[in-house]
Amino acid sequence: MKKSIELHKETFLEELQEFLKIPSISAVSDHKSDVEKGAKWVATALEKTGMENIEVIETDGHPIVYADWLHADGQPTILIYGHYDVQPADPLDLWETPPFDPVIRDNKLFARGATDDKGQLFIHMKAVELLMKENGKLPVNVKFCIEGEEEIASPNLGPFITDHTEKLAADAVVISDTSFIKEGLPAICTSLRGALAMEVNVKTANTDLHSGVYGGGVPNAVHSLVYLLDSLHNQDGTIAVEGFYEGVPEVTNELREEIAQIPSDEEEMKNDLGLTALFGEEGFSFKEQTGIRPTLELNGISGGYQGDGIKTIVPSEATGKISCRLVGEQDPQRVYEQIEKHLNENLPAGTTMTVNQFIQARPVSLDSNDPMIQKAADAYEEVYGVRALFPKEGGSIPIVEVFARVLQAPVVLMGFGLPSENLHAPNEHFHIENFSKGIETVCTYFKSLS
Amino acid sequence: MKKSIELHKETFLEELQEFLKIPSISAVSDHKSDVEKGAKWVATALEKTGMENIEVIETDGHPIVYADWLHADGQPTILIYGHYDVQPADPLDLWETPPFDPVIRDNKLFARGATDDKGQLFIHMKAVELLMKENGKLPVNVKFCIEGEEEIASPNLGPFITDHTEKLAADAVVISDTSFIKEGLPAICTSLRGALAMEVNVKTANTDLHSGVYGGGVPNAVHSLVYLLDSLHNQDGTIAVEGFYEGVPEVTNELREEIAQIPSDEEEMKNDLGLTALFGEEGFSFKEQTGIRPTLELNGISGGYQGDGIKTIVPSEATGKISCRLVGEQDPQRVYEQIEKHLNENLPAGTTMTVNQFIQARPVSLDSNDPMIQKAADAYEEVYGVRALFPKEGGSIPIVEVFARVLQAPVVLMGFGLPSENLHAPNEHFHIENFSKGIETVCTYFKSLS
Numbered sequence: 001m002k003k004s005i006e007l008h009k010e011t012f013l014e015e016l017q018e019f020l021k022i023p024s025i026s027a028v029s030d031h032k033s034d035v036e037k038g039a040k041w042v043a044t045a046l047e048k049t050g051m052e053n054i055e056v057i058e059t060d061g062h063p064i065v066y067a068d069w070l071h072a073d074g075q076p077t078i079l080i081y082g083h084y085d086v087q088p089a090d091p092l093d094l095w096e097t098p099p100f101d102p103v104i105r106d107n108k109l110f111a112r113g114a115t116d117d118k119g120q121l122f123i124h125m126k127a128v129e130l131l132m133k134e135n136g137k138l139p140v141n142v143k144f145c146i147e148g149e150e151e152i153a154s155p156n157l158g159p160f161i162t163d164h165t166e167k168l169a170a171d172a173v174v175i176s177d178t179s180f181i182k183e184g185l186p187a188i189c190t191s192l193r194g195a196l197a198m199e200v201n202v203k204t205a206n207t208d209l210h211s212g213v214y215g216g217g218v219p220n221a222v223h224s225l226v227y228l229l230d231s232l233h234n235q236d237g238t239i240a241v242e243g244f245y246e247g248v249p250e251v252t253n254e255l256r257e258e259i260a261q262i263p264s265d266e267e268e269m270k271n272d273l274g275l276t277a278l279f280g281e282e283g284f285s286f287k288e289q290t291g292i293r294p295t296l297e298l299n300g301i302s303g304g305y306q307g308d309g310i311k312t313i314v315p316s317e318a319t320g321k322i323s324c325r326l327v328g329e330q331d332p333q334r335v336y337e338q339i340e341k342h343l344n345e346n347l348p349a350g351t352t353m354t355v356n357q358f359i360q361a362r363p364v365s366l367d368s369n370d371p372m373i374q375k376a377a378d379a380y381e382e383v384y385g386v387r388a389l390f391p392k393e394g395g396s397i398p399i400v401e402v403f404a405r406v407l408q409a410p411v412v413l414m415g416f417g418l419p420s421e422n423l424h425a426p427n428e429h430f431h432i433e434n435f436s437k438g439i440e441t442v443c444t445y446f447k448s449l450s
Numbered sequence: 451m452k453k454s455i456e457l458h459k460e461t462f463l464e465e466l467q468e469f470l471k472i473p474s475i476s477a478v479s480d481h482k483s484d485v486e487k488g489a490k491w492v493a494t495a496l497e498k499t500g501m502e503n504i505e506v507i508e509t510d511g512h513p514i515v516y517a518d519w520l521h522a523d524g525q526p527t528i529l530i531y532g533h534y535d536v537q538p539a540d541p542l543d544l545w546e547t548p549p550f551d552p553v554i555r556d557n558k559l560f561a562r563g564a565t566d567d568k569g570q571l572f573i574h575m576k577a578v579e580l581l582m583k584e585n586g587k588l589p590v591n592v593k594f595c596i597e598g599e600e601e602i603a604s605p606n607l608g609p610f611i612t613d614h615t616e617k618l619a620a621d622a623v624v625i626s627d628t629s630f631i632k633e634g635l636p637a638i639c640t641s642l643r644g645a646l647a648m649e650v651n652v653k654t655a656n657t658d659l660h661s662g663v664y665g666g667g668v669p670n671a672v673h674s675l676v677y678l679l680d681s682l683h684n685q686d687g688t689i690a691v692e693g694f695y696e697g698v699p700e701v702t703n704e705l706r707e708e709i710a711q712i713p714s715d716e717e718e719m720k721n722d723l724g725l726t727a728l729f730g731e732e733g734f735s736f737k738e739q740t741g742i743r744p745t746l747e748l749n750g751i752s753g754g755y756q757g758d759g760i761k762t763i764v765p766s767e768a769t770g771k772i773s774c775r776l777v778g779e780q781d782p783q784r785v786y787e788q789i790e791k792h793l794n795e796n797l798p799a800g801t802t803m804t805v806n807q808f809i810q811a812r813p814v815s816l817d818s819n820d821p822m823i824q825k826a827a828d829a830y831e832e833v834y835g836v837r838a839l840f841p842k843e844g845g846s847i848p849i850v851e852v853f854a855r856v857l858q859a860p861v862v863l864m865g866f867g868l869p870s871e872n873l874h875a876p877n878e879h880f881h882i883e884n885f886s887k888g889i890e891t892v893c894t895y896f897k898s899l900s
Contacts (some may be wrong), residue, residue: 029761094657152759179663190517193662196761206724207544210874211466212845213629216745217736219729222770223683223748232679233673274656277800279669286667295666298673299763302818304750305771309477309602310647310808311538311872312773312846313749320672321755323762350727351708358760395662396762424660424763 001443004130005436012439013109013432015045016122019084020102020111026062026085026152029384035148038084039063042089042146045122049129051144059156062148066167069128070141075450077141077172081403082121082177083150085157086113087376087424094426107432110341110383114430116423121178123435127442138212139450140187143170153195154399161399161406172372173403174445178415179423181262181389183431185212186380186441188373189413191291191392192400194363196336197299200228200343205316208304214314221421222303223316228353232296232322232339237281239296239340248294250252251284257380259287262391272420290394295325296339324357325394332360361398370410372449379445383437414441451489451893454580455886462889463559463882465495466572467552469895471536472811476512476535485598487570488534489513492596501594510605512598516617516738518890519578520591525900527591529620531853532571533600536540536563537874544876557882565881570626570866573885577892593620597849600627603645603809604849611849611856622822623853623891624895626888628865629873631712631839633881634721636830638823639863641741641842642850644776644813646786647749649806650678650793655766658754660823664764669800681796682746682772682789687731689746691792697779698744701734712841724872740844745775746789763897773809775844780812811848820860822899828829829895830864833887863893 024038025031042065043056051067062085070077089099089112097103102111109119124144131138145168147157160170178189204219234240249255266278266286303318305311317340324335340355346354366373368390380388397413404411416438422428466657474488475481493506501517512535520527539549539562547553552561559569574594581588585832595618597607611618628639628719654669684690699705716728716736730739755761774785797803816823818840830838847863854861866888872878 027757027761031757088755090755090757091658111562171862179691187523195662195762197762199760204725207872207875208541209844211747211890212645212740212775212843213743213869213873214723214740215747215773215844217728217739217844217881218723218725219727220747222679222751223759226676226679226748226751227683229672233677266612273659273664273668274798275654275668276667276802277801278667280667289667290662290664291533293666297661297665297670297762297764298676298754299661299761300754300767301672302752302756304748305538305540306750306752306769307477307538307540308479310771310773311477311749311874312645312647312650312747312809314747315750318751319756322762323661323663323665323760350729352723352726359762373854392667394667395660398704412833419663422657423663424761425658427657 001130002440004134005439009436013127016109016119017102019118019122020113021100023100024085024148024241025088026149027088034063035085039065039148042084046144049125050132053130059160061156064157064160065146066144068143069138072138072141072450074396075140076171077143077169078446079143079145079168079173080124081145081173081175081399082124083117083147084121085148085151087116087151091426096427101259103434108429109432110427110429112428114428115345115421116428117150117177119430119435123176123416123438124442127439127446130439131443131446139447143168150397150399153361157399158402161402165406168407170407170409173407173409174414175400176399176414176416177397178393178413179417179419180415181391183418184384185386186384187391187415188376188388189393189415190366190368190390192364193394193396194330194332194400195323195359195361195396196326196332196357197323197359198339198360199319200337201317201354202228202321203317203352204350208316209215209314211312211314212360218314219348220314221318221351222315224305224348225320225371226350227348228343228346229298229320232342237279240340242333243338247331249328251288251292255292256288259291259392262287262389280320292327293328294327297323299323308396325396327363330363332362361396362401364401364404366404366411372410373412375448376412376414376445379441379448383441451580452890454584455889458504459886462576466559466569469568469572470552471550473550474535474598475538476599477538485512485535489515489598492534492592492608495575496594499575500582501578506885509610511606514607515596516594518593519588522588522591522900525590526621527593527619528896529593529595529623530574531595531623531625531849532574533567533597534571535598535601536568537566539625541876546877554882558879559882560877560879562878565867565871566878567600567627568887569880573626573866573888574892577889577896580889581893581896583708589897593618600847603736603811608852609819611852615856617858620857620859623857623859623861625847625850625861626864626866627847628843629867629869630865634834635836636834636838637865638826638838639843639865640816640818640840642814643844643846644774644777644780644782644809645809645848646782646807647773647809649769649771649808651767651769651804652678653767653802654800658763658766661762661764666897668764669798670764670803672765674798674801675751675753675770676791676795677798679748682792687729691788694785695789697781699778701742702739705742706738709842709850710743712737712839717861724843741842742777744777744780748771749773775846777813780813780878782812799869811846813850814851814854816854816861819840822860823862825898826862826864826895829891829898833891890895
C-alpha cells in the first residue's frame with residue numbers, strides 16, 4: 001500500500017490543490033457560491049474513488065454531500081465525516097502566499113483549509129480509492145457524510161442526522177479533523193469542549209458626534225462596549241457571569257493525572273507563539289485550562305474610527321464578538337442566556353444593545369477503551385511506530401456530540417494535523433508526510449476492522 | 451454690498467464646489483497629493499481676489515498658504531486664518547450623496563468640509579474680493595495664513611508662527627471655524643478646550659490563535675485592551691487617571707451663571723441625535739460638561755475578527771484611539787504622560803503595548819470685552835439683527851492658543867456654521883444663507899475697523 005501511495009502522491013497532491021483553490025468560506029455570505037462549488041467538487045471527487053449513491057443534498061444553508069459503498073457483506077459499516085468549508089482568511093496581509101493559491105514549501109502544503117479540513121478529509125477519499133484499486137472492493141462498508149458548515153457550527157447537519165438515522169447508521173463514525181500531540185506523536189482525541197458564540201452591538205446615538213462639541217456630555221458607544229466586555233471577566237481570570245460554571249465537572253486528581261500523561265512543553269509553545277505569559281485561572285496548568293475548563297473569549301471588536309491617525313469623534317456604534325468553550329454538563333443555551341442577562345444588567349445608561357447568537361454545541365466525552373478506538377490506535381502504531389495517545393482537546397467539533405448521541409456509535413477522532421499548522425490563522429499548512437502516512441493509516445485501520 | 455453678493459452668489463458657490471471636490475484629508479497619508487492640490491487651489495483662488503505676495507510654503511507635513519495686501523496705510527492689520535484640509539469621510543455608507551461630490555439640497559451645500567472649514571474660509575476670500583471690486587482697495591491691511599493640518603492639530607503651523615512673528619504680525623487674528631448657538635443666533639466663541647490624542651496598540655502573541663486549542667490558556671489582546679481602556683474611567687463618569695484633573699479650574703457660581711446665559715435645549719438635542727441619556731460627571735449640565743470640563747474619549751477600537759458571523763480566534767493584536775479635551779491650566783504633555791503611566795501600570799500580564807501621540811493643544815480663553823471682538827459682535831448685529839453671544843466651546847482649534855500667545859493679538863472667532871451641520875460626521879453641510887450673510891458680515895466688520 002505504501003508503494004501505491006508513493007506512486008500516486010503527486011497526482012493526489014495536485015487534486016488536493018484544486019480543492020484548496022476554492023474559497024469555500026461558510027461564515028461569509030459573499031462566498032455562498034464558492035461553498036456550493038466546494039460541495040460539487042467533493043461529489044465529483046467521490047465518484048472518482050468508486051463510491052456510489054452520491055448526492056449533493058441542499059439544506060437551509062450549505063449542502064451536505066453523501067455517498068456510500070455497501071457491498072462488504074457481514075462487515076462493519078464506517079461513516080466518514082469531514083467538512084469542505086473553511087475559516088475566513090483575514091488578516092490577508094499576514095499570509096506569505098495567498099490563502100487560496102496553494103503552494104508546497106519545505107514539504108508542507110500551504111493554503112486555507114490545508115489541515116482544517118480539506119487535507120484531512122482528502123486522506124479518506126484517497127484511502128478508499130486505493131483500497132478499491134487494490135482489490136476492486138473495500139474491506140468494510142463505507143458511508144461519506146461531508147458538510148459545508150462545520151466552521152459555523154453545523155446548524156443544518158444536526159437536524160439532518162436526526163432525520164436520517166437509518167441512512168447514516170454505522171458501527172463507528174470516523175473523523176479526521178484534529179491534531180497529533182506533536183510531530184511523530186499521534187493522538188485520538190477523546191474529549192471536545194462545547195461552544196457558543198454571539199455578537200454584541202451597542203448604539204448610543206444616530207450618528208458619530210464631534211468629540212469637541214459633544215465629548216464628555218453624551219454617551220460613547222466604545223466606552224459602553226469596553227465596559228460591558230470587561231465586566232465579563234474577574235481580575236483573577238475567572239468568568240464573572242452568574243451561573244456560568246454550573247455543570248463544570250470538579251477537577252479530580254484522577255483527571256489531573258490523566259491529563260498530565262499527555263506530554264507538552266509550555267516554554268517551547270510560549271517561544272513559538274511569542275507569548276510572554278500564559279493566562280487562566282489560578283491553579284490550572286495550560287493543558288487543564290484548555291482541555292477541561294470552560295472559557296469566554298473576545299474574538300473581535302470594532303467601533304468608531306479605525307483608520308490612520310486620529311478622528312476626534314464620539315462613536316455612536318460598536319460591536320464585539322464573544323465565544324465560549326464549554327465542558328461537562330454546561331448547556332450552551334443556558335450559558336448564552338446567562339451572558340445575555342449579565343450584559344443587560346450591566347448595560348450603561350444611554351446605550352441600546354442587540355445580541356445575536358451564532359453557534360451552539362454541547363461538550364462531548366468519548367470512551368478510549370472502545371474497540372473501534374483501540375484498533376485505530378493500533379493502526380497508528382503500525383504506520384508511525386508509536387501508539388496514539390488519548391488527549392482531551394480544547395476545540396469543538398459540534399457535530400461529534402450529535403453523531404455519538406443520535407447514531408449511538410463510537411466516534412473515532414483520527415487526527416492527522418499538527419498543532420503548529422496555523423489552523424484558523426494565516427499561513428495554515430499541512431505536512432505532506434502526514435498526508436501520505438494518513439492514507440496508509442486509514443487503509444490499515446479499515447483492513448483491521450474486517 | 452448685499453446686492454453685489456447676490457449678483458455673484460452663483461459663481462461663488464460654483465467655485466466653492468470646485469474647492470470641495472478635492473479630498474484633502476490630512477490624516478490619511480494616501481491623500482497627501484490631494485492635500486497638496488488643496489493648497490494650490492487656495493493659492494490660485496487668493497490670486498483672483500487681488501491678494502499679493504502669494505506663497506505656498508512647504509513644511510514637514512502639508513503646505514501653508516500665505517498672501518497679503520498691505521496698502522491700507524495707517525489702518526489696522528487683520529490676519530485671516532483658516533484651513534483647507536478636511537476630516538476623513540468614513541463611514542462612507544452613511545452619506546446620502548458622496549462626500550466629495552458637492553450638491554445643493556434645501557439651500558444647504560452638502561460635502562465633506564462644507565462648513566469645516568472650506569465654506570467658512572471661502573467667506574473671507576470672497577469678502578476681500580468684493581471689497582476690492584467695490585473700491586479698488588481694502589479698508590484694512592489683510593494677511594491670509596491658511597494651513598492644511600488643522601484636522602491633525604497643526605503640527606507645523608505652530609513652529610511656523612513662532613519663526614515668522616513679523617510676517618504674521620497683526621492687530622487681530624480673525625478665524626471662521628466655529629458655529630452659531632443655533633440658526634439666527636450668532637456666536638463669537640471665547641473659550642476653546644485643549645486637546646491631545648493617542649493610539650494604543652497591544653500585542654499578546656505573534657499570530658491569532660485558535661480559540662479551541664488555546665482559548666483560556668493564553669492572553670487575549672482584545673481582553674487586554676478592553677481592560678486597559680475601561681480602567682480609564684470611574685463608574686461615576688470621572689476620569690480615573692491619577693493627576694488628570696490638575697489645573698482644571700474650580701467651577702464658580704459666576705462661571706456657571708455665564709454659561710447658563712447661552713440658550714440650549716437638551717431635550718431637543720437628545721431627540722435630534724437619538725440619545726436616550728446624556729453622560730458626564732454628577733452635578734454638571736451638558737453645557738458645563740462640554741464647555742469647561744475635561745474629557746477622555748475613546749474615538750475608535752479594533753482588534754481580532756470584524757467580518758460577518760464569527761471566527762473563533764484568540765486575537766493577538768488590538769488598537770484603541772483615545773483623545774482628551776483639556777481646560778484651564780491642564781498641560782497636554784503632562785496629561786499624556788499621566789495616561790501613558792496609567793496604561794503601563796494597568797497593563798495585563800502577557801501583554802506588550804506601544805503608545806503613539808498624535809495631537810497636542812493647550813486650552814485657550816479670550817477676553818470678550820476686547821474692542822476687536824466687540825466690533826465683530828456689532829457687525830453680526832448689523833447683518834443678522836441679533837447681537838452675537840460669547841459661548842465657551844468644547845472643541846479645540848489648537849492654533850488659536852498659539853496665535854494669541856505668540857502674536858499677542860486678540861483672536862476673533864467669527865463662526866458662521868451651525869451646530870447641526872454634521873461636522874466631522876456623514877452628511878456635513880453648510881447653510882447657504884450663512885455663506886451669503888457671512889460675506890456681508892465680514893465686509894461690514896472690516897469696514898468698521900478702518
